[in-house]
Amino acid sequence: VLCALNFxxxxxxxKGVGVDSKLSxxxxxxxxxxxxxxxxxxxxxxxRWIRFPTTPQEIQEIVQRxxxxxxxxxxxxxxxxxxxxxxxxAINEGLYVNRxxxxxxxxxxxxxxxxxxxxxxxxxxxxxxNSFVWRTSYVRHLLRTQYETGNHCWIFGNSY
Numbered sequence: 081v082l083c084a085l086n087f088x089x090x091x092x093x094x095k096g097v098g099v100d101s102k103l104s105x106x107x108x109x110x111x112x113x114x115x116x117x118x119x120x121x122x123x124x125x126x127x128r129w130i131r132f133p134t135t136p137q138e139i140q141e142i143v144q145r146x147x148x149x150x151x152x153x154x155x156x157x158x159x160x161x162x163x164x165x166x167x168x169x170a171i172n173e174g175l176y177v178n179r180x181x182x183x184x185x186x187x188x189x190x191x192x193x194x195x196x197x198x199x200x201x202x203x204x205x206x207x208x209x210n211s212f213v214w215r216t217s218y219v220r221h222l223l224r225t226q227y228e229t230g231n232h233c234w235i236f237g238n239s240y
Contacts, residue, residue: 084117132199149193159237161210178206
């Protein structure tokens with residue numbers, strides 16, 4: 081677990097976490113550890129702590145909480161996209177070059193007014209625009225359905 085946390089914190093290559101660090105773990109072992117710990121986080125923690133409300137009642141609870149803090153009616157949360165620098169991929173390399181010219185993974189995050197993360201999408205390459213990721217998101221479709229059935233609520237974003 082320490083090996084994986086070290087890697088996540090550095091955002092660097094695996095070699096720097098293993099042989100070149102105080103952990104003294106070979107790179108192939110680091111790779112195995114990262115896969116196991118990341119899978120465990122995704123399966124056991126991610127869905128427990130990062131979850132967008134899906135029922136009208138859950139949405140209204142968040143809307144009320146956000147209203148109490150911001151005085152903005154109907155506010156579910158805030159959305160933005162960012163690019164996380166990655167190693168040059170071997171496949172479809174050009175898709176990962178973002179508008180600033182470096183290789184990246186596009187990540188969209190939605191949070192509430194308490195900065196609790198409600199949703200993360202990290203499956204698109206760096207060349208993807210914020211609006212594309214938003215248009216294809218489950219949350220957008222869910223909120224549109226809520227709106228069409230009379231539950232008028234929204235997400236604030238900067239360039240969607």
